Amino acid sequence: xxxxxxxxxxxxxxxxxxxxxxxxxxxxxxxxxxxxxxxxxxxxxxxxxxxxxxxxxxxxxxxxxxxxxxxxxxxxxxxxxxxxxxxxxxxxxxxxxxxxxxxxxxxxxxxxxxxxxxxxxxxxxxxxxxxxxxxxxxxxxxxxxxxxxxxxxxxxxxxxxxxxxxxxxxxxxxxxxxxxxxxxxxxxxxxxxxxxxxxxxxxxxxxxxxxxxxxxxxxxxxxxxxxxxxxxxxxxxxxxxxxxxxxxxxxxxxxxxxxxxxxxxxxxxxxxxxxxxxxxxxxxxxxxxxxxxxxxxxxxxxxxxxxxxxxxxxxxxxxxxxxxxxxxxxxxxxxxxxxxxxxxxxxxxxxxxxxxxxxxxxxxxxxxxxxxxxxxxxxxxxxxxxxxxxxxxxxxxxxxxxxxxxxxxxxxxxxxxxxxxxxxxxxxxxxxxxxxxxxxxxxxxxxxxxxxxxxxxxxxxxxxxxxxxxxxxxxxxxxxxxxxxxxxxxxxxxxxxxxxxxxxxxxxxxxxxxxxxxxxxxxxxxxxxxxxxxxxxxxxxxxxxxxxxxxxxxxxxxxxxxxxxxxxxxxxxxxxxxxxxxxxxxxxxxxxxxxxxxxxxxxxxxxxxxxxxxxxxxxxxxxxxxxxxxxxxxxxxxxxxxxxxxxxxxxxxxxxxxxxxxxxxxxxxxxxxxxxxxxxxxxxxxxxxxxxxxxxxxxxxxxxxxxxxxxxxxxxxxxxxxxxxxxxx
Ligand code: C2E
Ligand code: CA
Ligand code: CA
Numbered sequence: 010x011x012x013x014x015x016x017x018x019x020x021x022x023x024x025x026x027x028x029x030x031x032x033x034x035x036x037x038x039x040x041x042x043x044x045x046x047x048x049x050x051x052x053x054x055x056x057x058x059x060x061x062x063x064x065x066x067x068x069x070x071x072x073x074x075x076x077x078x079x080x081x082x083x084x085x086x087x088x089x090x091x092x093x094x095x096x097x098x099x100x101x102x103x104x105x106x107x108x109x110x111x112x113x114x115x116x117x118x119x120x121x122x123x124x125x126x127x128x129x130x131x132x133x134x135x136x137x138x139x140x141x142x143x144x145x146x147x148x149x150x151x152x153x154x155x156x157x158x159x160x161x162x163x164x165x166x167x168x169x170x171x172x173x174x175x176x177x178x179x180x181x182x183x184x185x186x187x188x189x190x191x192x193x194x195x196x197x198x199x200x201x202x203x204x205x206x207x208x209x210x211x212x213x214x215x216x217x218x219x220x221x222x223x224x225x226x227x228x229x230x231x232x233x234x235x236x237x238x239x240x241x242x243x244x245x246x247x248x249x250x251x252x253x254x255x256x257x258x259x260x261x262x263x264x265x266x267x268x269x270x271x272x273x274x275x276x277x278x279x280x281x282x283x284x285x286x287x288x289x290x291x292x293x294x295x296x297x298x299x300x301x302x303x304x305x306x307x308x309x310x311x312x313x314x315x316x317x318x319x320x321x322x323x324x325x326x327x328x329x330x331x332x333x334x335x336x337x338x339x340x341x342x343x344x345x346x347x348x349x350x351x352x353x354x355x356x357x358x359x360x361x362x363x364x365x366x367x368x369x370x371x372x373x374x375x376x377x378x379x380x381x382x383x384x385x386x387x388x389x390x391x392x393x394x395x396x397x398x399x400x401x402x403x404x405x406x407x408x409x410x411x412x413x414x415x416x417x418x419x420x421x422x423x424x425x426x427x428x429x430x431x432x433x434x435x436x437x438x439x440x441x442x443x444x445x446x447x448x449x450x451x452x453x454x455x456x457x458x459x460x461x462x463x464x465x466x467x468x469x470x471x472x473x474x475x476x477x478x479x480x481x482x483x484x485x486x487x488x489x490x491x492x493x494x495x496x497x498x499x500x501x502x503x504x505x506x507x508x509x510x511x512x513x514x515x516x517x518x519x520x521x522x523x524x525x526x527x528x529x530x531x532x533x534x535x536x537x538x539x540x541x542x543x544x545x546x547x548x549x550x551x552x553x554x555x556x557x558x559x560x561x562x563x564x565x566x567x568x569x570x571x572x573x574x575x576x577x578x579x580x581x582x583x584x585x586x587x588x589x590x591x592x593x594x595x596x597x598x599x600x601x602x603x604x605x606x607x608x609x610x611x612x613x614x615x616x617x618x619x620x621x622x623x624x625x626x627x628x629x630x631x632x633x634x635x636x637x638x639x640x641x642x643x644x645x646x647x648x649x650x651x652x653x654x655x656x657x658x659x660x661x662x663x664x665x666x667x668x669x670x671x672x673x674x675x676x677x678x679x680x681x682x683x684x685x686x687x688x689x690x691x692x693x694x695x696x697x698x699x700x701x702x703x704x705x706x707x708x709x710x711x712x713x714x715x716x717x718x719x720x721x722x723x724x725x726x727x728x729x730x731x732x733x734x735x736x737x738x
Pocket of ligand 2: 559
C-alpha cells in the first residue's frame with residue numbers, strides 16, 4: 010500500500026493528509042463462506058430430492074406402475090405343447106383358439122390323467138424360467154367333467170439336477186395347487202403363496218426340508234391336468250388364458266433399497282460435510298489461504314518427515330501500517346486489501362518453479378510462508394524479490410493499490426523442532442525488520458537470538474523489581490513558558506536494579522509491554538504518585554502543581570484500567586485536576602473503538618490527557634477533534650534538530666503550534682536543552698517548556714524543596730535574561 014503524507018503549510022493552516030488509493034467497489038467475497046453456503050444448500054437439496062424420489066418410488070409401487078405380467082399362452086405359442094394322458098384315456102389337443110384338451114376315460118385304473126404340459130423354454134429341461142418376480146396367476150379355464158367337485162391341478166415344474174434323484178435322473182419338482190375351477194369366478198386368481206410342493210415328490214425323493222418349499226427359480230414346464238379322474242366319460246379342459254402377474258420388486262425389497270440409499274446418502278453427506286469442515290478448519294475464510302492451524306499442521310508434518318531440514322524456511326510477513334488503512338478507510342477496504350495482497354503474492358509464488366510452499370494468513374495483517382527447497386544462498390535474493398513483488402501495484406477493482414510489508418525469516422535447524430518455534434524466530438526477525446525501518450527483511454541470526462535472550466533477561470529483572478518493590482519515581486519539572494513558574498512535573502520511573510538503571514525506562518518499558526508486565530507498572534506508578542501527593546498535601550496546597558503520569562497504550566485496551574484508576578483516586582482522595590495522563594501519539598494511531606471509549610471514560614472523570622511524542626505518529630490534525638486530549642507534547646526529536654540546516658523540523662513545530670492553537674490545545678516543548686530552543690518555542694507561542702535547560706528529573710525531596718523555595722522562579726528568569734543579553738551581544 011502506498012501511503013502518502015502531504016504536508017501543505019501556509020500561514021494559517023496545515024493539512025496533514027494521509028491518503029491511500031484503493032478501489033471503491035468490492036466484488037471479491039469470501040470464497041469459503043460462499044462455498045459453504047452452496048454446500049449446505051446441496052445437503053438440503055439432496056435430502057429433499059431423495060425424499061421425493063423415495064415417496065415417488067413407494068407410491069408407484071403401490072399404484073402398480075412397476076407391476077409386470079407374463080401371458081403364458083401367448084408367450085409360448087411357438088413351443089410344442091405336450092399332451093398328458095394315460096393308458097385308458099383317449100386324448101386330443103387343439104391349439105387353434107387357446108388350448109383345448111379333450112379326453113375320454115375308458116377305464117379307471119391307477120393313475121388316470123388328462124392334461125397339457127406347456128414348456129416355458131425351448132425344451133432345455135435344466136434351465137427353466139425364473140418366475141420369482143411374479144406373485145399370482147390369473148387363469149380363464151373351463152373344466153367340463155363327468156363328476157362333481159372334480160379338481161384340476163396346476164403345477165410349475167422344476168427339472169434341475171438339484172431336484173433329481175441321482176440314481177434315476179428323472180426327478181422333477183412340482184409346485185402345485187389343486188382346485189375346482191368351476192367354483193370360481195373368471196378369471197381365477199391364484200396367489201403363489203397358495204402353491205405347495207406335492208407330497209409324493211417330497212416322500213419319494215427323501216429330500217431336505219428346504220427342498221419341500223415352493224421354488225419358482227427355474228420353472229421349465231407349466232402343467233395343467235386333472236387331479237384324478239373318478240368317473241368314466243368325457244373330460245375337457247379349455248384354457249383361454251393364463252397370465253402371471255407380479256412386481257419387478259417386492260414392497261419389502263423396495264423399502265430395503267430405499268433405506269440403503271438413504272444410508273449411503275447420509276454417510277456420503279456426513280463425509281462430505283466432515284471434509285468441508287476439515288477444510289474450513291484449516292482455511293482462512295477471508296483469503297482462502299491456509300490459516301494458522303492449517304499451516305502449522307503442514308509444517309509440523311514436514312518437520313517430522315525425513316528430509317533436508319536446512320532447506321525449509323519460514324517467512325513471516327506483517328503489512329506495514331495496515332491498521333491505518335483500517336482506521337481511515339474502514340474494515341471493508343482493509344479486507345479487500347488483504348485479499349488483493351494474498352492473491353498478488355500467491356500468484357507470484359505459483360509462478361516460481363521447483364519450490365514447494367504453503368502460504369497462510371495467521372491473523373489480521375500477518376501472513377506466513379513456509380518454503381521448502383530453497384538453498385541457503387538463494388534466500389536473500391528470494392526475500393528481496395518477494396518484497397519487490399509486494400511493493401508492485403496490486404489491482405483492486407481496476408485501481409492500483411500498493412502494500413508494503415516487513416519480513417522476518419527463520420531457517421529450520423536442529424534447535425528448532427516445531428512450527429511454533431520456527432514462527433517465534435521468524436517473528437523476532439520481523440520485529441527487527443520493522444525496527445530497522447519497515448519494508449525490509451531480516452533473517453533470524455545470532456544477533457537476533459542474543460537480543461531475544463537479553464529481552465527475556467530484562468523481563469525477568471522487571472518481574473523481580475515489581476515483586477521486590479525496587480522501583481521509585483523521579484519528577485521532571487515543566488514550566489510556564491512566559492513566567493517560568495513550575496506548573497507541572499512529569500512522573501518518571503526509575504529502578505534500583507543496576508541493569509535496569511543502566512538501560513533506563515526507554516529500553517525497559519517497551520520490554521515490559523512486550524512481556525505483558527506494563528499494566529502492573531502503570532498502576533504502581535499511579536499509586537506511588539498518589540501516595541506522595543497525599544503525604545505532601547500541605548505544600549502542594551500552597552504551590553499546586555499537576556503530576557503528569559505516563560501510561561502505556563496497552564491501557565486503552567485494558568477493560569479494568571479506568572475502574573482501577575477510580576479506586577486509587579478514591580483511596581488516596583486525589584482530585585482529577587491534581588494529575589494528568591500522558592499517552593504517546595502512536596498509541597492513538599492504532600486507536601479503535603475501544604481505545605476511544607477508554608479515552609472518553611478517562612476524560613469524563615475530569616482527568617486531562619496529553620499526547621506525548623507528538624509529531625512522530627501519523628495523526629491527521631483533523632482527527633484530533635475525535636480524541637478528548639487537552640495538550641500536545643512536541644517530540645524531543647523536533648526540538649533537538651531545531652537549529653539544523655534542514656528547516657523541516659522548525660516548520661513542523663510551527664505547524665503543530667498553529668494547529669494546536671486553533672484546536673484550543675495546550676502545548677509542551679520537551680527536551681529543551683539550549684536557550685535557543687527555549688526562545689524559539691516561546692516566540693512561536695508554545696505554552697510550556699520541559700528540559701534539561703531548566704531542570705533534569707529530580708527526586709521527590711528535591712521537588713518539595715524547590716516548591717518551598719521562593720527564589721526558584723527568580724533564578725530561572727535571571728538565567729533566561731543572562732542568555733538573552735549574551736545572545737543579543
Ligand atoms: P517520555 O514520556 O517521552 O519521557 C521523556 C523522556 O525524555 C524522559 O526520559 C526524560 O528524562 C527525557 N528528557 C526530557 N527532557 C530532556 C532533555 O532536555 N534532554 C534529554 N536528554 N532528555 C530529556 P526517561 O525518564 O528515560 O523516560 C524515557 C521513556 O520511558 C519515557 O519517554 C516514557 O516513554 C517511558 N517512561 C518513563 N517513565 C514511565 C512510566 O512511569 N510509565 C510508563 N508507561 N512509561 C514511562
Ligand atoms: Ca511522557
Ligand atoms: Ca515524550
